[in-house]
Amino acid sequence: MAISRRKLITGGLTAAAMGAALLKPSPVLADGKTKPVWAKPALEPGEPGKHYQPVVTPNGATLPFKIVGGAKVFYLVAEEVEHEFVAGLKAKCWGFNGRVHGPTIETVEGDHCRIYVTNHLPSATAIHWHGLLIPNGMDGIGGLTQKPIEPGETFLYEFTLHQHGTFMYHSHHNEMVQIALGLMGLFIIHPREGAKKVDRDYAILLNEWRIEPGASRPNPNEMSDFNVFTFNARSFPGTEALLARTGDRVRIRIANLSPTDHHPIHIHGHHFKVVSTDGGDVPESAQLPETTVLVPVGSTRTVEFVADNPGDWFLHCHMTHHMMNQMGHDIPNLIGVDPGVLDKAIQPLIPEYMTMSGNAMEGMEMPMPPNSAAMLLGHGPFGAITTGGMATVVKVRDELAEGKDPGWYMNPESPADKPASPDQLKRDGVEPPKRNVQPGAEKHEH
Amino acid sequence: MKSYSYVAPALAVLLLAISGCRSVPRDAGFADVRRNIEERLGKQVHWNQGSTDDQSAADSVRTMLQRELTVDDAIQIALLNNRGLQATYQALGIAQADLVQAGLLRNPRFSGSISPAVGVSGTKVGLDLVADFLNIFSIPLRKRAAAAEFAAAKARVTASVLETASQTRLAFYDFQAAQQALDLWKTTVQATNASFTASEQMHKAGNISQLDLALDRALRDQARLGMAKAEAAVADSRERLTGLMGLWGKPASAWQAAAILPPIPAEEIDLTDFEKSAVTQSLELAVSREQAEAMARRRGLTNLQAVLPELETGVSSEREEDGAWFVGPVLSLEIPIFDQGQARRAKARAEVQRALESHAALAVQIRSRARASANRLLQARSRALFLRDEVLPLRKEILDQTQLQFNAMQIGVFQLLQVKRDQIEAGRQYIETLHDYWRSRAAVELTLAGVSPSNGGSTALEEWHDSGRQTLDGKERD
Numbered sequence: 001m002a003i004s005r006r007k008l009i010t011g012g013l014t015a016a017a018m019g020a021a022l023l024k025p026s027p028v029l030a031d032g033k034t035k036p037v038w039a040k041p042a043l044e045p046g047e048p049g050k051h052y053q054p055v056v057t058p059n060g061a062t063l064p065f066k067i068v069g070g071a072k073v074f075y076l077v078a079e080e081v082e083h084e085f086v087a088g089l090k091a092k093c094w095g096f097n098g099r100v101h102g103p104t105i106e107t108v109e110g111d112h113c114r115i116y117v118t119n120h121l122p123s124a125t126a127i128h129w130h131g132l133l134i135p136n137g138m139d140g141i142g143g144l145t146q147k148p149i150e151p152g153e154t155f156l157y158e159f160t161l162h163q164h165g166t167f168m169y170h171s172h173h174n175e176m177v178q179i180a181l182g183l184m185g186l187f188i189i190h191p192r193e194g195a196k197k198v199d200r201d202y203a204i205l206l207n208e209w210r211i212e213p214g215a216s217r218p219n220p221n222e223m224s225d226f227n228v229f230t231f232n233a234r235s236f237p238g239t240e241a242l243l244a245r246t247g248d249r250v251r252i253r254i255a256n257l258s259p260t261d262h263h264p265i266h267i268h269g270h271h272f273k274v275v276s277t278d279g280g281d282v283p284e285s286a287q288l289p290e291t292t293v294l295v296p297v298g299s300t301r302t303v304e305f306v307a308d309n310p311g312d313w314f315l316h317c318h319m320t321h322h323m324m325n326q327m328g329h330d331i332p333n334l335i336g337v338d339p340g341v342l343d344k345a346i347q348p349l350i351p352e353y354m355t356m357s358g359n360a361m362e363g364m365e366m367p368m369p370p371n372s373a374a375m376l377l378g379h380g381p382f383g384a385i386t387t388g389g390m391a392t393v394v395k396v397r398d399e400l401a402e403g404k405d406p407g408w409y410m411n412p413e414s415p416a417d418k419p420a421s422p423d424q425l426k427r428d429g430v431e432p433p434k435r436n437v438q439p440g441a442e443k444h445e446h
Numbered sequence: 447m448k449s450y451s452y453v454a455p456a457l458a459v460l461l462l463a464i465s466g467c468r469s470v471p472r473d474a475g476f477a478d479v480r481r482n483i484e485e486r487l488g489k490q491v492h493w494n495q496g497s498t499d500d501q502s503a504a505d506s507v508r509t510m511l512q513r514e515l516t517v518d519d520a521i522q523i524a525l526l527n528n529r530g531l532q533a534t535y536q537a538l539g540i541a542q543a544d545l546v547q548a549g550l551l552r553n554p555r556f557s558g559s560i561s562p563a564v565g566v567s568g569t570k571v572g573l574d575l576v577a578d579f580l581n582i583f584s585i586p587l588r589k590r591a592a593a594a595e596f597a598a599a600k601a602r603v604t605a606s607v608l609e610t611a612s613q614t615r616l617a618f619y620d621f622q623a624a625q626q627a628l629d630l631w632k633t634t635v636q637a638t639n640a641s642f643t644a645s646e647q648m649h650k651a652g653n654i655s656q657l658d659l660a661l662d663r664a665l666r667d668q669a670r671l672g673m674a675k676a677e678a679a680v681a682d683s684r685e686r687l688t689g690l691m692g693l694w695g696k697p698a699s700a701w702q703a704a705a706i707l708p709p710i711p712a713e714e715i716d717l718t719d720f721e722k723s724a725v726t727q728s729l730e731l732a733v734s735r736e737q738a739e740a741m742a743r744r745r746g747l748t749n750l751q752a753v754l755p756e757l758e759t760g761v762s763s764e765r766e767e768d769g770a771w772f773v774g775p776v777l778s779l780e781i782p783i784f785d786q787g788q789a790r791r792a793k794a795r796a797e798v799q800r801a802l803e804s805h806a807a808l809a810v811q812i813r814s815r816a817r818a819s820a821n822r823l824l825q826a827r828s829r830a831l832f833l834r835d836e837v838l839p840l841r842k843e844i845l846d847q848t849q850l851q852f853n854a855m856q857i858g859v860f861q862l863l864q865v866k867r868d869q870i871e872a873g874r875q876y877i878e879t880l881h882d883y884w885r886s887r888a889a890v891e892l893t894l895a896g897v898s899p900s901n902g903g904s905t906a907l908e909e910w911h912d913s914g915r916q917t918l919d920g921k922e923r924d
Contacts (some may be wrong), residue, residue: 213854214847328856332644336651342859345640349633349866352849355859366853374854 037133042160043192045072046108052190055106055201055253058240058392059232060186063103071112071158074105076127078149078171078183079120085211085228086238086325086388089373092217093233094121094171094181100233101205102169102185109164109192115157117149121178124148127157128172129187130257130298131278134159142173149173164191166203166253166300167278176259180220182207182233184257196275198304199248204231206256206263206295206317206390213326213372224260225329228373229322229389236323237378237385239392242315244307245400251275252315254293255300263322263390265301266292268313270394272305292318307396312380312409316391325388326374334358360386381408382417474542475600476535482604483525486727486895489518491525491607493535511693515703517618520691524614525607527692534606541592541599548592549585552578554760568767576760576776583754584747591743598736605729605897610690612892612899616885617687622707623881624680629705630874631673634867638669641863662860707880710830715890717820724816725809729896734808738801745794752787756780812898819889819899826883833876841869 045067048054054062066073076096083093083100096102107113117127126148128140138157142148149155167187171178186203208229210222218228231239244250254265255278273287278300282288293301316323334342339355346353356362360377361384368374378385397406411417425431476493483491492503503526510519525531554577561570645662648654688698725731762776848865851857889899 213851213856326854326856328851328854331855331858332648332860333653334648334859336653337644337647341647342640342644345643346859346863349637349640350845350849350862353852353862356852356855367850368854369847369850372854374856 036135037162038135038160040160040162042070042112043108043110045070045111046190046192048106051108051192052106052195053198053201055104055186055188055203057104057186057203057205057232058242059234059238060101060203060205061099061103063097063105063185068114071114072107074113074115075118076102076115077118077120078125078127080122081182083182083233084238085209085230085233086235086373086376088368088371088376089211089228089235089326090216090371091209091211094178094183096183096185100182101207102183104186104188104203105169106188106190107161108190109161111189112160113158116154117157118154119149119151121151121183123177124150124173125171125178125183126173127169129157129159129167129169131165131167131300132159132161132187132189133163134161140172161189163280164189164195165276165278165280166255166302168205168255168257168300170257177220179207179257180209180222180259181218182209186253186255188253196304197249198251200242200244200250200307201253202242202251203253204255204392205233206231206254206258206265207233208258208261208322211326213374214369216371222259226259226261227324227326227328229317229324231390231392235325235373235389236316236387236391237376241312241405242392242394243400243406244394244396246307246310246396246398248307248396249304250307250394251302251304253300253302254295256295256297258297260297261319261322262294262296263317264292264294264319265315265390266318267303267305267315267394269309269311269396270305270307270313272303274301275304276302307394310396310398310409311411313394313396314387314391315394316387317389323387323389323391325376326372328374331356360384381410472539474538475596476538478600479535479538479604479607482600483607486604487521487608487611489522489525489611491531494532511697511701515618515701517615517708520618520687520703521611521614523691523693524610528610528690529692531607531610534603537599538603541596545589545592545596548588551585552581563767566767569765570767571765573763573765574760574776576758576762576778578756578758580754580757584750587743587747587750591740591747594736594740594743598733598740601729601732601736605733608729608892608895608897612888612895612897614687614690615888615891617683617690618703619707619881619884619888621680621683621687621703622705623877624676624683625705626707626877627874628673628676628680630870630877631669631676634870635666635669635673637863637867637870638666641860642666644859644863707877707884710827710834710880710883714827715823715887715894717823717890720820720890720894721813721816724812724893724898727894727896728809728812728898730898731805731809731812732896734801734805738798738805741794741798741801745791745798748787748790748794752782752791755782815898815900816893819886819893823883823886823890826879826886830876830879830883833872833879837872838876841872845869 045065046052063074063076078094078096079098081093081095081098081100082090083095084090093100105115115127119125124142126140126142126146129138136145138159139145140157146155167189168184169187170184184205184207186205188203206229208226210219210226211217211228212219228235234240242250242252252272256263271289271291272293273289274282274293275287276282290303293303295301321327321329334355334357337355337357339357342355343353346355352367354362354366360375362375364375364377364384366375373388376388378387395406395409397409400406420430472495480491483489492499494500494503507523507527510523513519515523554575557572557574559570559572561572563569642662642665645654645659649656649659687703688694688701691701693701756778757780758776758778760776761773763771763773765771845865848857848862852859852862892899
């Protein structure tokens with residue numbers, strides 16, 4: 001679609017003035033000395049490979065750009081997108097350029113960016129650049145810094161970046177609805193010089209949604225009872241694995257734009273250090289060592305570690321309900337209840353009935369509402385993995401073919417993958433006590 | 447002196463000749479009733495009068511009772527076995543007797559006296575023989591009035607048979623509906639029992655409070671009460687049907703009937719010109735018409751009697767003490783000086799008018815009831831079809847989708863069982879509406895057969911009678 005008009009947002013500089021900023025000294029503020037950081041002159045546009053190692057957005061994509069007259073030009077189209085969260089669950093979300101979430105914008109400190117945004121949504125929107133130090137007129141707040149972008153209109157956001165880190169872009173008009181429907185993406189700014197080298201650089205955007213099983217649109221009115229939790233808009237087992245060769249230095253940038261919940265993101269088998277936030281880099285002596293980094297709503301946390309432990313390592317939000325796909329919370333507690341008794345009482349009335357007593361495996365063979373991922377389980381080498389939601393696997397291998405998933409890790413000695421042998425028990429003097437058979441412990445049939 | 451006249455014996459012979467030996471036929475027009483019932487209802491009736499046919503009627507009843515009864519079986523049994531109907535048939539005998547009575551001449555009267563003299567010898571003897579000959583002129587009118595009343599009695603008896611048949615039909619449908627409702631209540635109790643079982647198990651495992659357990663028990667108790675009421679309704683309706691079929695003792699508890707109401711038939715009763723048929727077929731209007739006719743004849747009788755005074759003629763003989771007989775004709779005559787019958791004539795005229803107006807009123811009422819019956823039938827049909835084709839499949843879909851949400855652990859077992867109970871409730875609604883349909887249809891069929899039922903179940907004729915204008919057997923209330 002042809003650009004209808006190039007509209008510069010009020011409160012800032014005109015296009016000519018912006019162009020002039022490239023050549024002329026920047027405006028001086030009241031005290032005569034300080035200038036906002038965006039007022040510094042731009043540098044030549046950074047290019048992948050030459051100025052930076054590109055970030056990998058698992059399950060996502062990077063927004064391509066053009067270089068026009070010393071500026072990096074990006075083009076975003078905000079539109080409704082039919083998006084698959086995990087096999088079996090699709091919904092009509094709001095995203096950019098046919099993707100949910102929007103493609104990652106990757107820039108270098110010093111880039112002069114021009115980002116055109118066309119609105120193909122059914123309602124007005126405005127795009128805010130979270131964490132970016134830019135002129136107020138480009139900040140993207142509907143009603144405060146700009147008139148909203150009406151459906152069909154195209155706006156231009158233009159600014160020079162003089163910072164680096166992990167940031168986001170998201171709707172800032174009718175946020176409750178538009179963020180809940182997925183209108184967001186990652187915004188990476190690499191340092192111009194002195195960038196710390198890593199072997200793997202991953203970026204993950206966290207979000208939470210409410211989608212009724214059988215429905216096909218997220219419900220933006222939900223405030224606390226979410227049931228779909230995502231890394232880059234995907235739920236386990238639909239999340240792409242993060243690959244690393246043994247010994248690789250791995251960086252994982254985590255951004256959280258969930259409507260309500262902070263997420264404690266936990267890694268297995270490794271410790272990491274929190275090396276920066278969306279406010280800047282953390283000095284090395286102050287880098288917090290963690291196995292779990294709490295990423296508050298509206299923040300980013302970047303962690304780094306050395307992948308020195310080969311295997312398949314879960315990376316997940318440690319809130320247990322965030323590791324479920326479309327879990328219902330209004331069900332009675334059937335732990336400790338003999339399912340056979342209920343089956344016998346109810347099956348004469350409803351032949352298809354089978355007691356769901358809280359065992360995650362129970363839903364495996366049962367018919368589900370159409371378009372739902374409830375009771376959906378991943379499958380690993382040892383059977384079903386009773387996890388969903390905000391989880392993925394970090395696969396560390398000695399040998400790794402680039403870009404190819406290496407499959408499951410086969411530990412040469414898997415000491416804990418079967419019951420302890422009698423020899424082991426005897427050697428260590430362990431005698432398991434006799435066990436009362438609890439109701440509900442056994443699987444039951446129709 | 448013995449000088450009899452030959453007049454007396456001649457008169458006697460004449461009287462005997464006129465009277466004839468009239469006997470009352472036993473059949474009393476029942477053949478007409480039987481034919482009528484066969485035409486209007488397609489069923490057999492039999493009047494137990496001590497003939498050999500009584501046994502074959504009893505045998506066919508016994509044979510029918512062996513098998514699972516259909517509604518037609520039950521009606522046929524009732525028509526043959528109901529003692530109330532047998533009592534009703536006697537009305538024919540009564541009306542028939544009245545008809546014969548109307549044709550009989552009034553008996554002559556003989557009076558005699560013997561008076562011995564007191565103090566002297568000699569006895570007076572007086573012998574009189576008088577008769578009212580003028581009533582011979584009123585016989586045709588009386589016979590026509592009685593004939594009209596006889597026709598009315600036949601119509602009334604036919605109507606009673608139809609009413610009994612209809613009541614049996616309704617009782618049969620009531621019985622089936624009650625059984626189906628009980629079946630559904632049994633399923634509801636099963637569902638609340640299952641719900642309570644879940645609660646009990648959860649409480650045993652320590653997962654719910656005593657309050658939650660008690661609330662689920664209350665739910666179960668309510669369902670049990672509902673089922674108990676349904677059981678009582680089945681017993682009630684069974685007894686009513688048993689009574690109508692005239693059964694008692696062992697046969698009363700032994701009979702079996704199909705347990706479910708028949709489904710809505712694909713073809714509905716043809717209701718074109720229903721109102722007209724209701725009027726032309728109406729036995730009540732026939733009764734009313736015949737009674738108006740009888741009233742008119744009686745009015746003629748009254749008018750005749752106003753003109754012809756009471757007159758008795760005869761022979762009077764007297765024997766004096768000295769033995770002389772005095773024989774001669776005697777005449778007694780009412781002289782209409784004070785009462786010329788004007789009041790009686792006026793009364794008769796008013797009564798005829800009243801009968802005519804009542805007949806017209808009855809016709810209007812029958813038309814109105816016919817329209818109402820037809821409406822009710824069509825409404826019940828469309829409601830039943832809506833329940834069958836839209837609501838019941840929808841409830842099944844809701845249960846199926848709820849099962850899927852249950853499998854996805856979005857809702858729990860209590861909600862699933864509640865949805866099942868909702869489905870059963872819809873089933874109960876359907877049975878009720880189906881019951882309504884068959885009851886409405888029975889009302890329409892009864893109207894087409896010739897009796898107009900009101901919503902409360904009584905016929906137009908009964909209500910008219912109840913309002914006090916006439917006794918049920920057609921005689922005026924004095």
